[in-house]
Amino acid sequence: AQKITQTQPGMFVQEKEAVTLDCTYDTSDQSYGLFWYKQPSSGEMIFLIYQGSYDEQNATEGRYSLNFQKARKSANLVISASQLGDSAMYFCAMRTRGGKLIFGQGTELSVKP
Amino acid sequence: GAGVSQSPSNKVTEKGKDVELRCDPISGHTALYWYRQSLGQGLEFLIYFQGNSAPDKSGLPSDRFSAERTGGSVSTLTIQRTQQEDSAVYLCASSPPGLAGQEQYFGPGTRLTVT
Numbered sequence: 227a228q229k230i231t232q233t234q235p236g237m238f239v240q241e242k243e244a245v246t247l248d249c250t251y252d253t254s255d256q257s258y259g260l261f262w263y264k265q266p267s268s269g270e271m272i273f274l275i276y277q278g279s280y281d282e283q284n285a286t287e288g289r290y291s292l293n294f295q296k297a298r299k300s301a302n303l304v305i306s307a308s309q310l311g312d313s314a315m316y317f318c319a320m321r322t323r324g325g326k327l328i329f330g331q332g333t334e335l336s337v338k339p
Numbered sequence: 340g341a342g343v344s345q346s347p348s349n350k351v352t353e354k355g356k357d358v359e360l361r362c363d364p365i366s367g368h369t370a371l372y373w374y375r376q377s378l379g380q381g382l383e384f385l386i387y388f389q390g391n392s393a394p395d396k397s398g399l400p401s402d403r404f405s406a407e408r409t410g411g412s413v414s415t416l417t418i419q420r421t422q423q424e425d426s427a428v429y430l431c432a433s434s435p436p437g438l439a440g441q442e443q444y445f446g447p448g449t450r451l452t453v454t
Contacts, residue, residue, distance in 0.1 A: 270447055271432075
């Protein structure tokens with residue numbers, strides 16, 4: 227079965243520090259994609275970063291990087307230099323062969339000043 | 340350019356009534372997805388349209404749910420005989436064709452409340 231697991235319901239981080247949000251996945255497909263989305267209190271889903279299963283380099287987008295460990299089936303999101311505006315729900319998702327996304331339950335990140 | 344739009348933004352309906360939710364994808368996007376997000380939960384896949392192919396309806400929770408996509412663009416999600424457990428935010432997403440179509444662009448959602 228295809229599944230995304232986010233084991234941290236809530237996380238706190240001090241402003242300007244780095245934080246890692248955990249994500250593990252389960253799939254028997256060889257080709258898949260992994261995504262992180264941010265959902266602030268406004269409700270919109272904001273795409274942050276993408277990693278393809280065949281990508282050898284870890285994806286980076288500004289302050290976001292994805293720590294992709296294929297053998298361990300993990301795709302952790304690292305946010306460097308946290309800002310107050312980073313406070314939001316973060317969802318890890320996997321794109322299946324059919325195209326749909328399977329989402330984890332989310333991690334609520336709170337950035338403290 | 341315009342993003343994915345959804346209407347209405349909020350809908351309150353009585354149990355047993357039918358509702359229609361609309362999604363306008365980004366122009367040129369061939370794939371369109373519907374997801375549901377219940378309070379405090381992750382997103383649950385409902386249905387997926389890709390070009391002229393038959394839709395993937397594997398996520399629809401019951402036969403009260405249906406969706407169509409007209410002219411490869413606008414999509415309508417219909418819920419018949421609504422139940423209280425249908426209360427959720429319904430999100431639509433679209434993605435462009437080809438390898439560039441990895442990212443799904445989400446609309447603002449429709450918050451449905453069944454009383």
